[in-house]
Amino acid sequence: MSRALRWVLGLVLVLVAVVASVGWLGLRGDSTPPGIEVPRVAADRQDTIERGAYLATAANCRGCHTARGGAAYAGGRAIPTPFGTFHAPNITPDGDTGIGRWTDDDFWRALHEGKRPDGAPLYPSFPYTHYTKLDRADSDAILAYLRSLAPVALANRPHELNFPYDQRWLLVAWRALFFRPGVFEADATQDARWNRGAYFVQGLGHCGACHEARNALGATVSRDNPAGGVVLSWYAPTLESSAEAGVSHWSEDEIVALLHDGVSAKASAMGPMAEVVHDSLQHLDEEDVRAMASYLRGMPDREVSSPRALRLPSERERLASLERGASGYAKHCADCHGEQGEGHAPSAPALAGNRALTMSSSVNPIRTILYGGYAPGTTGNPQPFGMPPYYAQLSNGEIADILSYLRTSWGNQAAPVADYEVQRQRTGPLW
Structure with a gap:
């Protein structure tokens, strides 16, 4: 992105921030509203820590919050983006460098509202835009698991972002434009398995964080343009087109094989998706993977317009x-x-x-x-x-x-x- 374009985008954000005013800084989401049916993931695991471990695996928390060769969940992994490089934080229970002093409400606020304990907005490189759909009980279980880990004293590296994206206060404008806290709302026209799959794909598994198109400010715009995005150098194809990663025409067993084993008769997982399968999806209960397959099969099959503008050869x-x-x-x-x-x-x-x-x-x-x-x-x-x-x-x-x-x-x-x-x-x- 050119320097001039960055300045223009920065000015736009500043103007929107002024309009949005500081009222958005106090934006708070409530706990799960009464009457909302939330699918019970790993409900057979009565022990809270064991259940939290399963949920953290489903969310692949370790994948982002562990540096290559580093201690699990101790942060430090570099995540390059068009806006600069983000460094995943330490989420072990160390009191000084990790989240050892966070309360249940602090953790819930981070997942649900995208805010740090001090109220400062988090960058959406942390997919709170999807985690906001999580049930409060699931948030508490994940934190219980993280608290059970051995604390690792490892200071967090600051993000290395280009201007104006290094100005955290501009996130007020970004949130005003692109984010509203919410929870998963079950679709009464679908069965329980489909809804559990939707909860995984939309929230816990945050599949859209990679597979949805993003605009120039990093917000997902899949409703307007169902195309995928480039993540960690690889293209994550859209899930809404059979020409890319849509599976509406696949059998349930073929989808389960790809998600659970990394290979099926029609495709193989490679690049970052291979890492997701290895670290997360293969460890899920088959009934949960089948729930995801049920939801994915029901996604729309849309035509994707080509973003490539190349000089055609003679x-x-x-x-x-x-x-x-x-x-x-x-x-x-x-x-x-x-x-x-x-x-x-x-x-x-x-x-x-x-x-x-x-x-x-x-x-x-x-x-x-x-x-x-x-x-x-x-x-x-x-x-x-x-x-x-x-x-x-x-x-x-x-x-x-x-x-x-x-x-x-x-x-x-x-x-x-x-x-x-x-x-x-x-x-x-x-x-």
């Missing part, structure tokens, strides 16, 4: 690229994926009709060729097959040619890939 350039791509595919890919892209299960997926290749975003196939692609190792898939990296072996142009060939062969219909798109994934920002 007919001569296109034919030359496809010829080079066919040669490169025969040399580097056909032994595993087949001469006609038919694949060789279970080691190499079919490329013909593979929607991971034909989505409007080319980020994931580019990254898979550059850095390799690996499904998670799970109980249901203990020895996953993987795609080797070609980062040093193939040039930007060679990768672009191969992908352009794959995206237009065997019935696949997608836009060509340009060499500068590949270059951006080698050297571009990690978001």
